[in-house]
Amino acid sequence: MEMGLERDARRAADRIAEAESVTIISHIDADGISTESILAQALARAGISVTSVFVRQLEPMAMRHVPKDDSLKLFTDLGAGQQILLSDHGLDADDVLIIDHHVSQPCGTAYPQVNCLDFGITRMSAAGIAYLVAKAIDPANADLAKLAVVGNVGDMMARENCGLVGPARDIVQDGVAYGNIVVQKPDLNCYGTSTRPVHVCLGYCDDPYIDGISNSTTGALRFLEKLGVTLKNPQGGWLVWEELPFDDRRTIISALAQQLIAHGRETDRLLAETYIFPDEPGRTVLRNASEYATLLNACGRWAKPKVGSSICCGDRGDAYRDAEYMLAHHRSVIRDLLQYILDTGVTELSHLQYIHTGDRFPDTIVGIGAGMALSKLNWRKPIMVLAVMVDEPEVIKVSMRTNEWAIARGVDLQGALVEASAAVGGAGGGHRIAAGAFIPHDAEEEFIDGVNRILKRQFAPADTGDS
Ligand code: C5P
Ligand code: C5P
Numbered sequence: 001m002e003m004g005l006e007r008d009a010r011r012a013a014d015r016i017a018e019a020e021s022v023t024i025i026s027h028i029d030a031d032g033i034s035t036e037s038i039l040a041q042a043l044a045r046a047g048i049s050v051t052s053v054f055v056r057q058l059e060p061m062a063m064r065h066v067p068k069d070d071s072l073k074l075f076t077d078l079g080a081g082q083q084i085l086l087s088d089h090g091l092d093a094d095d096v097l098i099i100d101h102h103v104s105q106p107c108g109t110a111y112p113q114v115n116c117l118d119f120g121i122t123r124m125s126a127a128g129i130a131y132l133v134a135k136a137i138d139p140a141n142a143d144l145a146k147l148a149v150v151g152n153v154g155d156m157m158a159r160e161n162c163g164l165v166g167p168a169r170d171i172v173q174d175g176v177a178y179g180n181i182v183v184q185k186p187d188l189n190c191y192g193t194s195t196r197p198v199h200v201c202l203g204y205c206d207d208p209y210i211d212g213i214s215n216s217t218t219g220a221l222r223f224l225e226k227l228g229v230t231l232k233n234p235q236g237g238w239l240v241w242e243e244l245p246f247d248d249r250r251t252i253i254s255a256l257a258q259q260l261i262a263h264g265r266e267t268d269r270l271l272a273e274t275y276i277f278p279d280e281p282g283r284t285v286l287r288n289a290s291e292y293a294t295l296l297n298a299c300g301r302w303a304k305p306k307v308g309s310s311i312c313c314g315d316r317g318d319a320y321r322d323a324e325y326m327l328a329h330h331r332s333v334i335r336d337l338l339q340y341i342l343d344t345g346v347t348e349l350s351h352l353q354y355i356h357t358g359d360r361f362p363d364t365i366v367g368i369g370a371g372m373a374l375s376k377l378n379w380r381k382p383i384m385v386l387a388v389m390v391d392e393p394e395v396i397k398v399s400m401r402t403n404e405w406a407i408a409r410g411v412d413l414q415g416a417l418v419e420a421s422a423a424v425g426g427a428g429g430g431h432r433i434a435a436g437a438f439i440p441h442d443a444e445e446e447f448i449d450g451v452n453r454i455l456k457r458q459f460a461p462a463d464t465g466d467s
Contacts, residue, residue: 005121005167006132008114012097013136015112019072021049025065027077027126028056028300028364030154030293030308034127034147035076035099037312042134042141054305056364058082059427059438061392063089072097077126080104081418081429083111099133101126101155102429103414116167122431123160124168127151131171145175147312149275154293160404162189163273172275182276188241188253189272194287197238198231198252199224206375208270210256211263227255240283242276285327286311298330299323301364330365337361337369338376341385346377351455353377354384354448363387367399367436374401382406382413382455386444396444398428398437400451407432409462411455420450 016022022043026036036052043050051071055062058078063085066073073096079086080100084107091109098113101124114133116124131148134141148171149164158164163185164172175181187193190205202210202224203217213220224231229248233239241249253270260267280286285295299308304326310319340360346353357366366385374383382402389395398421400413413435417428421437424447428437439447 003167004119005114005116005129006136008118009129009132010136012099012112012114012133015097016043016048016072016074016133016137017046019048021051021071022074023067023069023071024050024052024074024076025058025078026052026054026075026305028054028303028305029077030296030300031125031127031151032077033296033300033305033308034151034154034293034312035125035130036305037309038127038130038134038141038144038147038151039074039076039099040309041144041313042137045141046137052306052309054300054309056301057436057438058085060085060088066091074099076100076130078102079111080113080115081414082427083107083109086111099126099129101129102431105418105429121167123157123165125152125155125157127154128157128168128171131174132167135174142174142178143180145171145178146180146277149175149181149289150292150296150312153275153289154296158272158289162269162271175275180277180279182278183273184276185273186253186271187274188249188256189269190241191290193241193274194276194291195240195283195285198241198244200238201241202256208260208265208267210259211265213256213259223255223259224252227251242282242287285324294330295323295327297368298327301362301368302326302330333361334365334368334372337365338372341369341373342376346373346383348378348381349448349452351381351459352384352448352452353381354386356386356444359388359390361387363389363397366397367401367434370399371401371434374403379403380406382411384448384451386448388441389438394441396439396441398439398447400430400435402433404433406459410458410460412458416451416454416458419454420447423447423450 024036026032040050053065076099079098080102087107087109093109093111096111098111101116114129127148134144152168190201192201199221200217202213202220206214213223257267275289285291296308307319307322346355366387370383370385384400387397389397402411412432414430417435417437421428421439424439424443426437426439430436
């Protein structure tokens with residue numbers, strides 16, 4: 001029996017097949033870029049003419065990039081929460097197809113949409129849905145499962161369960177069957193297993209927090225040296241995790257588990273399922289899903305989403321060189337941003353912690369900083385980062401992040417930001433766990449208070465349950 005999401009994907013495929021030409025309007029992050037590249041390739045293979053436009057967010061100013069022509073407008077990884085803007089732009093239901101995983105904010109026009117949330121599927125990104133549409137267009141598109149995995153991992157859909165689950169996991173299986181995905185299970189739950197020396201990889205890992213190793217590459221190196229495993233190749237260069245022999249990896253993992261236990265910590269997040277791409281060269285960020293996703297984020301969030309898209313479509317020449325350059329830049333600014341948040345400190349309200357980064361960092365990356373800072377701050381309070389939009393100084397960009405602990409207690413950041421931003425004449429959207437908004441700069445204080453009040457209300461049933 002075909003499940004509901006696949007049925008909707010098939011309907012979308014039929015609608016696309018009828019179109020003379022298609023404009024894809026997609027989001028600039030790793031998920032938005034992989035989504036666009038899946039659909040652009042599937043459509044090109046089907047002989048449908050396609051043009052792509054990337055926007056950092058669907059807001060009134062961005063709508064001018066949506067052409068007023070006869071093409072079918074495919075809104076991907078955005079649109080569900082901004083249907084009112086589509087209608088204000090004069091788009092009819094027949095002109096539009098939304099492929100999204102954000103919470104819907106419906107309007108007077110019933111736009112056709114494929115959205116995993118309609119079926120209670122929360123651990124699935126837009127690229128996963130796009131892949132289902134591509135597969136409904138032609139089952140031969142199974143090679144694109146790899147890009148769907150990049151999008152899913154990039155949107156942190158594998159985070160909570162240390163691997164993809166449900167329909168997103170089924171997509172992995174398509175890639176395994178096709179031959180361009182290898183699942184490593186169990187593998188080390190650390191970032192950088194294809195490119196970083198093992199001690200650097202471990203030193204940067206703080207989920208789980210490993211005493212003596214997390215935040216200390218020298219501590220990590222000392223730990224590894226005591227285990228007697230070979231850490232360098234015959235030429236004297238550091239090996240990366242992926243290159244270590246199986247037995248050495250097992251030795252390290254069991255020593256790490258003992259280290260966690262010795263410090264009274266849980267071991268359940270030490271291992272994860274990871275996704276390796278055997279068709280990509282070793283020791284490059286293209287080699288596994290999470291590093292590939294960072295490369296795409298580096299392109300998109302620094303205004304070169306098309307470079308990321310070219311990479312997804314197989315360009316390993318100029319685009320790849322550009323992207324590597326942007327990745328280095330992206331990493332260093334993210335590091336500065338995280339340090340800035342930790343050094344400056346946040347202001348704590350009863351149910352919220354926030355910081356204003358002014359015009360120091362671009363609005364496209366503050367959400368990433370918020371997510372990284374949360375685990376190092378008071379993780380019980382949702383975090384908000386406010387930033388000035390460089391090209392629109394009257395507008396403040398707001399990014400919020402929380403975690404599964406708070407979600408289980410009733411927190412819903414999408415709900416909170418939609419309500420609080422509407423009250424000050426702004427607009428917001430996203431997910432329970434991660435959401436964003438734009439607000440007028442003179443409404444900041446009122447808005448922050450409003451969000452704190454809404455969070456207090458959301459936490460209330462669980463707070464009372466505790467006492
Ligand atoms: O920008 P940031 O990374 O904080 O966005 C978090 C989530 O909120 C994303 O899913 C984004 O699409 C969504 N968002 C939104 N409306 C905004 C800003 C962000 O729906 N105005
Ligand atoms: O625009 P969009 O949907 O892509 O943004 C999703 C955001 O939610 C990402 O920045 C991602 O890091 C964040 N997220 C998270 N924890 C999760 C799932 C998503 O912080 N468990």
